[in-house]
Amino acid sequence: MNKVGKDADQLLYSFTRDRKPYDPPKKHFDSKHEFIDYILNLKEGRISISTLTEYTTEPEVGKRPKVSLYDDVTFKRLGKTYTTSVGRLIINKVVFASLWDNKNWDLVLEPVNGDKINSLITKIKDMMVEDEITDIDVIKTVIDRYTEFGLRLSTIYNANVTNSMVLSNEEFDTIRNEKLAEIKDKVEKEKDIELLNKTIDGLVDTATKMFKNDEMMEMFESKNSGSMGNHFRNMNIAMGGLPMIGGGTAIILDSLGDGVNPVHFPALANVGMVGAISRAKQTALAGAAYKNISSAEQNVRGYEGDCGATEGIVVRNAREVDIKYKYILENGKQVYVTSKNISKYIGKTVEVRHVLKCKMKNGHFCSHCIGEEPFKLAGRDVINIGMFVSDSATAILNMFMKVTHNLGADMFRITDLEDKFVYPKPPKGSLFEVRHDELDNVEKVYCKTDIVWMVPKSSLTPEGTNYKILAHGSIVENENNQKYTLTLGTQIITNPTELLKPGHPSNPSENHYKLVYKEGDAFIENCLIPRDEMTVYKMFNLFLKGGMSNLIPLEMHLDVFHNVISNNKKVNISDISLGLIIASLARDINNPNKPVRETGGKDYVMISCDDLTIMSGTFNAFFGNDAKRALVISTAKDPDEQDKVISPIEVAYRN
Numbered sequence: 268m269n270k271v272g273k274d275a276d277q278l279l280y281s282f283t284r285d286r287k288p289y290d291p292p293k294k295h296f297d298s299k300h301e302f303i304d305y306i307l308n309l310k311e312g313r314i315s316i317s318t319l320t321e322y323t324t325e326p327e328v329g330k331r332p333k334v335s336l337y338d339d340v341t342f343k344r345l346g347k348t349y350t351t352s353v354g355r356l357i358i359n360k361v362v363f364a365s366l367w368d369n370k371n372w373d374l375v376l377e378p379v380n381g382d383k384i385n386s387l388i389t390k391i392k393d394m395m396v397e398d399e400i401t402d403i404d405v406i407k408t409v410i411d412r413y414t415e416f417g418l419r420l421s422t423i424y425n426a427n428v429t430n431s432m433v434l435s436n437e438e439f440d441t442i443r444n445e446k447l448a449e450i451k452d453k454v455e456k457e458k459d460i461e462l463l464n465k466t467i468d469g470l471v472d473t474a475t476k477m478f479k480n481d482e483m484m485e486m487f488e489s490k491n492s493g494s495m496g497n498h499f500r501n502m503n504i505a506m507g508g509l510p511m512i513g514g515g516t517a518i519i520l521d522s523l524g525d526g527v528n529p530v531h532f533p534a535l536a537n538v539g540m541v542g543a544i545s546r547a548k549q550t551a552l553a554g555a556a557y558k559n560i561s562s563a564e565q566n567v568r569g570y571e572g573d574c575g576a577t578e579g580i581v582v583r584n585a586r587e588v589d590i591k592y593k594y595i596l597e598n599g600k601q602v603y604v605t606s607k608n609i610s611k612y613i614g615k616t617v618e619v620r621h622v623l624k625c626k627m628k629n630g631h632f633c634s635h636c637i638g639e640e641p642f643k644l645a646g647r648d649v650i651n652i653g654m655f656v657s658d659s660a661t662a663i664l665n666m667f668m669k670v671t672h673n674l675g676a677d678m679f680r681i682t683d684l685e686d687k688f689v690y691p692k693p694p695k696g697s698l699f700e701v702r703h704d705e706l707d708n709v710e711k712v713y714c715k716t717d718i719v720w721m722v723p724k725s726s727l728t729p730e731g732t733n734y735k736i737l738a739h740g741s742i743v744e745n746e747n748n749q750k751y752t753l754t755l756g757t758q759i760i761t762n763p764t765e766l767l768k769p770g771h772p773s774n775p776s777e778n779h780y781k782l783v784y785k786e787g788d789a790f791i792e793n794c795l796i797p798r799d800e801m802t803v804y805k806m807f808n809l810f811l812k813g814g815m816s817n818l819i820p821l822e823m824h825l826d827v828f829h830n831v832i833s834n835n836k837k838v839n840i841s842d843i844s845l846g847l848i849i850a851s852l853a854r855d856i857n858n859p860n861k862p863v864r865e866t867g868g869k870d871y872v873m874i875s876c877d878d879l880t881i882m883s884g885t886f887n888a889f890f891g892n893d894a895k896r897a898l899v900i901s902t903a904k905d906p907d908e909q910d911k912v913i914s915p916i917e918v919a920y921r922n
Contacts, residue, residue, distance in 0.1 A: 273491045275417025277425045279362070279379040280489035282354035286337045288480050295339045296353070302334050306357055307342060312364030312412045314357075316419060323353070324423065336424075344374065351376050361416050365408035366391075371399040381490030393606055396592055396643040403646075426485035432478055432499070435524065439477055443470055443504055447520050455518050457708075460508040460678050461795060463518065470504050471495050508676035509538045510797075516676045552804060553664035557657055559811050563876035564653035564851060566883045567630050569641065571648035574626040574633040579618045580822045587613065588842065593638040594620040601635070622843070622850045623822055625864055630851065637843060652851075656844040663807060666800050666838045679757060679834045681794040684712050688830065689743070690752045690823065698745060701794055712791035717746040720753075720782040720790075724769065725814030727780050733762045733792060734782075739806050740819045740827040746786075752819045756830030758802050760792040779816065800836040807831075810845075813852060813875035821863070821871060824849050851879060 286293065296303050302322045306314075322333045336354035343349070344367065351374075359367065359374050366372040371394055377383065391409065394400040446466055454463045475495055478484050487495050500507070506519040517534035521527070527535060579596050582589045591609055595602045596618040604612060625636035632652065634642050641650055684699045686692065696715055704711050721744075726737040738755040745751075763782040767774035774781040784790060806828065809815055815824060828845055832838055855863045856870040860882065863871040 274421035274425065275414060276381060276384060276491035277486065277489050278417040278421045279358060279384065279413075280491065281424045281426060281485065282336055282358050283352070283375065283377070283379045284354075284485065284488070285378060286352070287482075287485075289482060290337045291331045291335045293338055294335070295341070296334065297340070298342045300334075303340055303342065303353070303356070306360050309360050309364065311408065312361040312416075314361050314416070319357075319420075320423060345370060349374060349376070362412045363409060364412060365405040369394075369400070369405075378488075380488060392640075392644065396640055397605055426482055428486075429481055429483040432481055432483040433502070433524075436503075439474060439503070442473060446470055447505060451520060454520075458508075458516060458518065460516060460676050461680065463507055464677060467500060467504055467507055468496070471500055474499060474503070509534055510676050511537050516797075549667040549801070549804070550664055552808075553660055553667055556663060556808065556811060557660035559876040559880075560660055560848065561653045561657045563879035563883065564656055564847070565651075567632070567652035567847075567851060569632045569634065569637050569650040569652055569655070570627065571634045571642050573635040576620065576624050576626045576636060578624050580621040580623060581616065582619050583616045585612055585615055585617050585619075590617065590619055591638075592640040592643070594635050596620065603639070621822070622846045623853075623864060625850065628865060630862060632847065632850070637847070641843075652847055656847050659807070659840045659844040659848065662839045663804055666803065666836055677798040679796045679798050680710075681712060681755075681791065681796070684755070684791070688753060688755045690754060690826070693749075693751060698743070698751070699790060704789070707792075709792075710794040711789045712794060714784045714786055714788045714790050716786050718784040718788075718790065719744040720763070720784070721776065721779045721816070721818055722782055723814060723816045724778055724780060725809055725812070730760065733760050734766070735759075736761055737802070737805055737809070739809060739815060739831070740823050741816050742818045752823050754823060754827045754830050755834075756806065756827050756832075757796055757834040758799070758805075759796065761790060762792060764788055779818070796834070798835045802835045803831055803838055807840075810848060810852070811876045813873040813878065815873050817853075817856070817870070817872050821849065821853055852876070
């Protein structure tokens, strides 16, 4: 179930929000009232728009409707008495009409903002997975009513803009001008984006409290029609730090409401191009990623059943997304986690059956390692992994699309490298420390001991006298030869004492640079790092191209990508999708034709999606990114190794 539009989303909030000071004086109704009786007796949520508007809209400007959406109403459902607002009753009897008689469904009795919509969708999904909903038409009806009701009525009931929040407000403008004046010199001279954003965020909080009873706040509270931290900020506070195409940040302390100073025309034109480039060029990158993933995984299947794996991965501080509808290994037995027993494991350290440990043959996966949810929702015993994991590329696409709407520069600060990004956790202060460099006037990460850093070739780029490192999963080693996994997941600048290329007598690795640091050396040249959507894409693309380090524990790649997202731009890539991709690309170092999870080997090598596409079948490979290579490999194959199974995509092409 996908949300169909912001208008429909906004309407659900308008009907279910809490009472405001500007609403009509509250009345109370019961089921005997003619309008309430009409609502309670609706069939399949089919409501007359004319009847609804007759009772719930003002007959004349300033006159009270017969029944306000924010009046109280008392009624019975399944033997239980409820008291809530009229608007919430209507939403329950119209949008969620098909669930009214389901004892497992809780009525909607609180404001339905964007977050609540998502939780309701999740609740419906859970009911399907746990067989509390067995008729798919129930879900279809919810979607139909939600779409029809929301879109038809949005122009009548949705909140609108107000002069008080769009035009100048003297009281707020005074506060804003004072706060911005306090930081102006420091921000403009030092490009202190962190201070700028902190100040603007404080002003957003002030405005939120000041305008809490303004009718326009309904749009922002809904989390569907703009946000205070983006739209109100740009219109009424300041445009802030704006990223430039060639790098760097433009500082603009004026808001759009102030008017555009001609001095800022070049910067704003530049920003407009950043958004256009993101839509035109960067979305194409996401499209290419989609093709690579779907081609590589097109012949991979998920099968209902148990591969027999006796080992999972350890999850610390388990979240719902980590364990729900999956199997936990507990005391030598498997425990299936549902909404009924999940509270027992939330926040705990547990061992979870996982695709990285699946023993299913021929590159396929079992439901005990994937989790039962996709099989239950699809209503099938076999699912297509290629279609399932391609949503990761769609998430990257959505990330790039959002750049156009929110171009403000943001920063990430490394405050403690050891505590957050080193595994296993070393004794505090034994590897790194963060301290201020007086000469450069920035905070840096310094080595507390001699350090060797093994960096994949795909991650290092010279930049002047320094090196830019796309710091995904890698190995650091101290002077006692103790190895740690660095899971930083962002882009940093470094300047080692020595850099040894692959093949150097002191660096036998074929795929890694060896960066050498002495005690007291700066390991990271600036702890303040821009949050950047391209960093997310580059990291994701390295996964698809087989450019990750094969020196770290395989499951640590998942931690790395969590950090990539939290340290840069939010992107909704599920752990399962990412895990399936990694599990397919990680091959036995002694037999790359086999996933390492199948052979049980300890050492692995990462291949690319292109490599996996070629392995998936000759015909399929010709439609990948390297038809020439596919032809050469196919020609060299022994006849007994030729494709024995025709893939669905080949069937489609042949037809």
